[in-house]
Amino acid sequence: MNARLQTILRRLSALVVPLALFFSMQTGAQAGSYDDFFTAIIRDNATTISDLLRRGFDPNTPNAHGDKGLLLALQLESDRVFFALLQSPQVDVNAHNARGETPLMLAAIKGNLPAVQALLARGADVNQPGWAPLHYAVSGGTPQHAQIVALLLEHSAYIDAASPNGSTPLMLAARYGSDAIVQLLLQEGADPTLKNQQSLTARDFALGAEREHTAALIAAALRPRPPGQTAAERRGW
Template sequence: MGTRFQAFFSHLRFLALPFALLFLQHPGAQAGSYDDFFTAIIRDNPGTITDLLRRGFDPNTPNERGDKGLLLALQLESDRVFFALLQSPQVDVNAHNARGETPLMLAAIKGNLPAVQALLARGADVNQPGWAPLHYAASGDTPQHAQIVKLLLEHSAYIDAASPNGSTPLMLAARYGSETIVQLLLQEGADPTLKNQLGLTARDFALGAEREHTAALIDTAVRGRGQPKN
């Protein structure tokens, strides 16, 4: 993804490994188990995770930053630990981090299709208010992101979900995502005439990134709706 995308989603910068090592003892867990749990996430060691869960360790124990194991595993791309945690009936698949992001949102932004599929199978929330998983998936530019967009729509994701500033998945796709995702959203009924709180449409998002061909695709969709171009 381009630098514009990285700037727009600066709150998505993932934890650096040195910071992930700075864990404090959690009062609700034995010190050794707590340290072992988060060290296993960092090292992507599913065996230790499975053993701790078998012994009754709470998979939803947060680190000192408030991040729970499932979210941290996705942030650090510890995929084996992620799937080990997901085996626990007690794990909270809708846990939020300090930025309000869920595991499904992080899996979507990373283009992690297997994780998205597994979370949906566990009943992860597709339509949380504000920033939604579809916003995150639509902002990606890989074939995996396009597959995730399609999968979320198949699971009844609201196609014109409004972010806190009124931006829709189509707007983010127009500026940051692939044309495949833009076309998919338009084909599935995304409204290209909507405006966010700044009065910007998806076409404006595309032109702001000098993506004239994407803007032309949106123009065609607007004309197909029988409405004037913005």
């Protein structure tokens, strides 16, 4: 073996350990960032999240269960982290969890109006096949839920969206939501005559939950309307 070749081999050998150490450090750093990311979500530590994002950490990294940061932050009510993640242009505002829920759906069911407003501003999908954000929003009974319902309708949410079993937002509101939401849906044109796959109407949903007053509201919407009466007059405007 000539001297030149021996020199090259010695230099290559000298590089093996530093390169191995470099890749080991990189792998360790990535693992550390991963743990830091999800710990920060649990602790609602927005400072750590912002620092990781500045260093190039992917905000759409899933955890071991496939859940992404934006969804976890909403689920855990880590609001500071949620808004820190939403600052990233790369964050997927329409990410789905294992149950097919989006950030907008989780924000809606929790009555988190600021989160709903922020997601809509980022172009979150209001309509999707199957369960939709409006189904989730009408299932709550707080004034914030009613505001979210109105906001989703303003953003062209389909008012008679059918769930996988054909249930509409009005049906869910009749069983779980407030009377204010039921009235809002009826005023905005929700169809109280629709039936789901079990042949149940919104009124049936209300009666099944022993909500007689809600059932009466829906029954009133089913009565024949006087000829020539405008929609605004029917609503008392």
